[in-house]
Amino acid sequence: MAKLVKHDEGEVFDIELEENILKANEDAAAKNRELLRKHGIKAIDIMGSIGSGKTSLIELLVQKLKGKYRIAVFNGDLTTTIDADRVARHGVEVVQINTGKECHLDANLIAKALDGTNLDKLDLIIIENVGNLICPGEFRLGADERLVVISVTEGPYMVLKHPFIFMEADVVVINKIDLSQAMGVEFEKLRNDVNKVNAKAKVVGTSCRTGTGISEVVEALQIDNLRRQ
Amino acid sequence: MHELSMANSIIETVLNEAKKRNAKSVLEVNLVVGKFAMLGTEQLRYCYGLLVKGTPLEKSKLRIEGEEGRVRCEACNFEGPIHLEQEPEYHIMYPTLQCPKCGGTVEMVGGRNCFIKSVKLRA
Incomplete structure (x- = not known):
């Protein structure tokens, strides 16, 4: 039996802890990833600024892929089911995750959403994170690919002002390129900024209004040819 | 931006540790925050100060050390x-x-x- 040493009343003692506060989320993310892999599901975490076109992009991806794969979409927002309702019109399973006050989704919320979903009937899960270029980057969810959406209407500084989230990205979508000229913001400039921070990220210019670039997004996410289970 | 929930997790973890070891109060918490974690130490301190009121951590000193990238x-x-x-x-x-x-x-x-x-x- 271990020797027990007790402290005297009022005695001061130091405890080494090394207790990692962020690790709890990393562990939950690894569990989600394992669960998804077991069911042969590919998951994509879509992050991005407010109003950059995350939901529009998801609607187009769903339209393009729903004949090919069984898809579910998890929509994260502080409140309302506006986004979920928009996506549900396309006839795929939709789960609205309301974070209340939190500025990001976390792996625990995704675990809860996965728990209420029939994973045997899915090939692809698209997760729409809360609109925010700061916090979501820090909390991995267990997705295979992380995509960040920004748009030219947010001006030319979005990437270099928020380098951390772009360091996390596998794919970056620069949306509303049809408005590029009117905004005086060049796609090439934003693409260069992304690649300066993270040369591995694939950058695609899109217009969700016209449908430009959606095939390239599918290709960049490597979901053009998912193996059906 | 999520400093409040982080401060809450920190306090909960410390309270558990104190309880496990029958400690009456917490004098010091030594925290390491990565310079690339999206946490503002100023806000973290502020939230910590709000949340420790009425707990065994109330008089504790929060020391924050930065961790380089x-x-x-x-x-x-x-x-x-x-x-x-x-x-x-x-x-x-x-x-x-x-x-x-x-x-x-x-x-x-x-x-x-x-x-x-x-x-x-x-x-």
């Missing part, structure tokens, strides 16, 4: 501080995942953590 390159085995690039147009420095040695893409291996290193308790 560290990267590792798979291609050339470089390991060291993250490279900062200067943007002359806007006069800003930004971090990049470019390997300072071979120009390849590096992985971050440090500077994104937030952990409680140690606590000082009073029995």
